Amino acid sequence: MLRLIGRVIQPGQAEGEALVSSAPVGFLGGVDPDTGIVIEAGHPLVGQCVAGKVLVFPTGKGSTVGSYTLYRLATRGLAPCALINARSEAIVAVGAIMAEIPMLDQVDISLFHSGDHVRINGEEILVG
Amino acid sequence: MNLTQADQAMLDGSFGPVVQKAMRMVAALGKIFGANELVPVGSAQVSGVSYKNLGDAGLEFLEEWAAQGARVRVPALMNPAGMDLERWREMGISAEFAARQQRVVAALTTMGVTATCTCTPYLVGYEPGAGEHLAWSESSAVSYANSVLGARTNREGGPGALAAAIVGRTAAYGLHLPERRKATHLIDVSCALAGPADYGALGYWVGGQVADGVPYFRLHAPGRRPEQEELMALGAAMGASGAVALYHIEGVTPEAEFARSALKDCAPTRLVVRDLAAAFAALNSPLEHIDFVGLGCPHCTLADIERVAALVKGRRVRATLWVTTSRGVAARARESGAVDTIEASGARVFADTCLVVAPVEELGFRAMATNSAKAAFYAPTHSRIERRFGTLEQCVAAALSGEWPPQDAVAGSGSCCA
Numbered sequence: 011m012l013r014l015i016g017r018v019i020q021p022g023q024a025e026g027e028a029l030v031s032s033a034p035v036g037f038l039g040g041v042d043p044d045t046g047i048v049i050e051a052g053h054p055l056v057g058q059c060v061a062g063k064v065l066v067f068p069t070g071k072g073s074t075v076g077s078y079t080l081y082r083l084a085t086r087g088l089a090p091c092a093l094i095n096a097r098s099e100a101i102v103a104v105g106a107i108m109a110e111i112p113m114l115d116q117v118d119i120s121l122f123h124s125g126d127h128v129r130i131n132g133e134e135i136l137v138g
Numbered sequence: 139m140n141l142t143q144a145d146q147a148m149l150d151g152s153f154g155p156v157v158q159k160a161m162r163m164v165a166a167l168g169k170i171f172g173a174n175e176l177v178p179v180g181s182a183q184v185s186g187v188s189y190k191n192l193g194d195a196g197l198e199f200l201e202e203w204a205a206q207g208a209r210v211r212v213p214a215l216m217n218p219a220g221m222d223l224e225r226w227r228e229m230g231i232s233a234e235f236a237a238r239q240q241r242v243v244a245a246l247t248t249m250g251v252t253a254t255c256t257c258t259p260y261l262v263g264y265e266p267g268a269g270e271h272l273a274w275s276e277s278s279a280v281s282y283a284n285s286v287l288g289a290r291t292n293r294e295g296g297p298g299a300l301a302a303a304i305v306g307r308t309a310a311y312g313l314h315l316p317e318r319r320k321a322t323h324l325i326d327v328s329c330a331l332a333g334p335a336d337y338g339a340l341g342y343w344v345g346g347q348v349a350d351g352v353p354y355f356r357l358h359a360p361g362r363r364p365e366q367e368e369l370m371a372l373g374a375a376m377g378a379s380g381a382v383a384l385y386h387i388e389g390v391t392p393e394a395e396f397a398r399s400a401l402k403d404c405a406p407t408r409l410v411v412r413d414l415a416a417a418f419a420a421l422n423s424p425l426e427h428i429d430f431v432g433l434g435c436p437h438c439t440l441a442d443i444e445r446v447a448a449l450v451k452g453r454r455v456r457a458t459l460w461v462t463t464s465r466g467v468a469a470r471a472r473e474s475g476a477v478d479t480i481e482a483s484g485a486r487v488f489a490d491t492c493l494v495v496a497p498v499e500e501l502g503f504r505a506m507a508t509n510s511a512k513a514a515f516y517a518p519t520h521s522r523i524e525r526r527f528g529t530l531e532q533c534v535a536a537a538l539s540g541e542w543p544p545q546d547a548v549a550g551s552g553s554c555c556a
Contacts, residue, residue, distance in 0.1 A: 019166050043195055074295030075191055082195030098170055104297045107162045108199060115170075 012121060012137040016094065016114030020106045021132060024092035028126040028137075029063035030119065031055045036072030037079035037105065046088030064128040065090035066119050070102030080105030092130050094119065139168050139309075140175045148305055156208040160304035167298055168309030177310045180266055180289075181213040182303035183259055183274035184251055186296025188220035188495035189239040197238055199297075200245035210250040211306035215259045217276045217296075218437070218462075218495050219243060222488040223255065229460075229488060230501045251303070254464060255490035258370070258437040260287065262466030268392055271314055273302030277377030278370065278436045278512065284384040286369050288392040290314045293383045313384055319393060320400030321354035321386055323347070324408045330359040334371035335529040337364065338511030339417035341375025341382075347409055350381040354397050354406070356388045363390055370436045375511035421514040423505075423524035426544060430503035430523075431455075431537040432493030433530060434462030435510035440470050442530065443487065447476035449534040450483040456540035458503065459485035462492045485537065499523060507536040 033054050035041070040050040046061035060083070070076065080102065083089040093106050098115035106113035112130050122128070122137060129136040147153065148161035168176060186192050192200075220239050221231045231239075243253055254262060257276045260283065266272055268288035274280045275294040283289040292312040294302065302308040312318050325344055331337055344353055353376070357364075364372070364387065376382035386397040433446060438461055446461055461480060463471070468489040471477045477487045493506070493513050499521045506525040508514050514527035526533075526542045536542050 017169070019169070020162065043193075073191075074297065075186060075193070075196060077295065077297050078186075078192065078195035078199050081199045085198060098166075100167055100170065100295055100298060103166045103170055104163050104295060104301075107159060107166060108297065110159075 014117055014121065014135040014137065015133050016135055017116040018133050019098055019103045019113040019115055020111060022110070022112030022130070024064065024112045024130045026062055026064045026091040026128060028122050028124055028128045029055065029058060029060060029065050030122045030124045031067040033067070034069050034071040035065070035067045035102070036070065037076035037102070038073045040072060041079060041083065043079050043082045044086070046083055060090045061088040063090050064092045064094060064130070066094045066122045068096045068119060070099045072101065074101050076101045077105035077108055080111065081108040084109035084111060092128070094122070094135065139165065139173055141165070145176055145307065154207065156203060156206045157304060160208070160301040163298060163301035164305055164307060164309055168311065171309060171311035173309035173311040175310050176307040177271045177314060178306055179212055179273045179302055179308050180270040181215065181264060181272055182210070182299045183215045183217060183272070183276060183279055184246065184296055184299045184303065185217040185275040187216045187218065187242060187246065187255065189235060189242055190220045190495055190497045192242060197242050197245070200242060204245040204248040208249045208304055210303040212303055213264065214251040214300070214303035215254040215264060216243070216246055216251055217255070218257055218492045219255045219490050220496050221491050223253070223490045225488060228486060229496065231497070232500070235497060256437050256464035257492070258464055261437070261439060262464050271308065273299045273308040275299040277383070278374035280383050281373030281377050281385065282370060284313055285373055285386065285391050293381065319384055319397065320352065321397040322351035322406055323353045324401060324406045325353045325355045325411060326358060326408065327355060327411045328358045329411065329413050330361055331357065331364070331368070333529055334367045335509050335527070336414060337368040338371040338375045339414040339421065340411060341372040342379045342421060342511040342515060343411065343414070343417040344409070345376035345378065345380030345382050348380055348382060350383070352384050352386070352397070353382065354386045354388070354394070354401060367439055367442060371511065374436050375515070378512040378515045418527065421511055421527035423518070423526065425505045425524055425526050426542055428457050428505050428507045428526060428536045428540055428542050430498070430506045431457050431459045431533050432462065432506055432508045432513060433460070433533060435492050435494055435508065435513040437492060438463040438467065440467055440474070443467070443471040443480070444474065444476045445530060446534055447479040449531065450485060450538065451479050453483055453538055455484045455537045457537045459537035460493065461485065461487045463487065463489060465489040494520065507533045507542060509533045
């Protein structure tokens, strides 16, 4: 069991399976808002579904409209249950707050592997 | 970050869940960008109004927030929508798009955001003062407010600007801080600049070089001071090809002297511009037949509209010609008779929208001409349409003839020099 402390962007509790991306994630055009499946060609997570996962990725990218895509995923029950970034940026951070998805940053994401069981409680992250 | 008691109360939910969410956004942006405090904003300008950009995801959020009672605390203004809110049928917009666009505007109106629907609020009564903090988001408006008016705003995302309007504050980082307004690049321009298209071409090139830096221009060729439309074109282009949100021009813009004193402290990168041929070439697809001409990115001034009227008076256009502007400027142009003159030629003066945010790719146009370097930069990717870029006069000539003469391909207004 690994215990990490992150910086809280959107407070909350969550528990789920990690889905780890080595590349930045852009939600507008990058994730299908009607299925939660990553659709960006060439992306390491292409074809995988973010719904219910603890999505771990370095940082966000793309249009600020991507904030709304996260919100739309959440209203359909297709959003990740939590977001963990190495370094957060405005688009995903604002989207996480809109959609009330627990989010932390300033975390060493190299410690995570897809499939890890992750629990988040405020600033605390438990892995394994 | 140091929050005031009132900030903290908003963050804790004392003002309700909507204000709490908005304050969380503003505070999170402060955290991410290393702000020490929040500052009050005089106004907010909210982008992400066009349904083309916003989509159903944005529409749903705005309606939900409006229904939950979100209300702005400071004057807040809408960026252009995807259509003229009254004359959308004449634009060829589908009823489905129009219905959703009207819902976006209605949701924002419910929250207290004024339906200015323009990237030039400073032309219709919202001219911020020097040193005033703002939360503006459309890149050309941000550039003009910072550079020409001396106000202080970052390039906010649409939702961030709306959140700032709801709490009346924004995080003090980036261009809110005087030290971040110093020049990073010295741009020596030795060729003459004649008209907004030249300034747009210059901005397109410089934006690609300096990314999100703060360029300081020295215009060496003899000539008059840049006019308002030229400053608008310069800033708009640099905000499109780069992420420039502030520039200075020696002897012209209000903070140039401050920026120059800063130039002595550091050794900024120096770039020299001797001609604009490469910039014009990059913004021109090899088109001869033109079916759509778009003027008004940024939104046309009254002088622009009167210029178009003088050029088309008594003639008929062959290509579709849109002149896009704010509703306020359109009303003045109607009073002056310019709108009637332009529309008698078959052209149209549309308010509330522009060629970048309207769904032009769905209207069947294939070959566009524009006097906007910004629109020319975005057209191939954002609207999947090829384009010619030149002066307002060249564009109106193309609308009248339906052709772009090959010899005008990359010459611009002929101001390039070696």
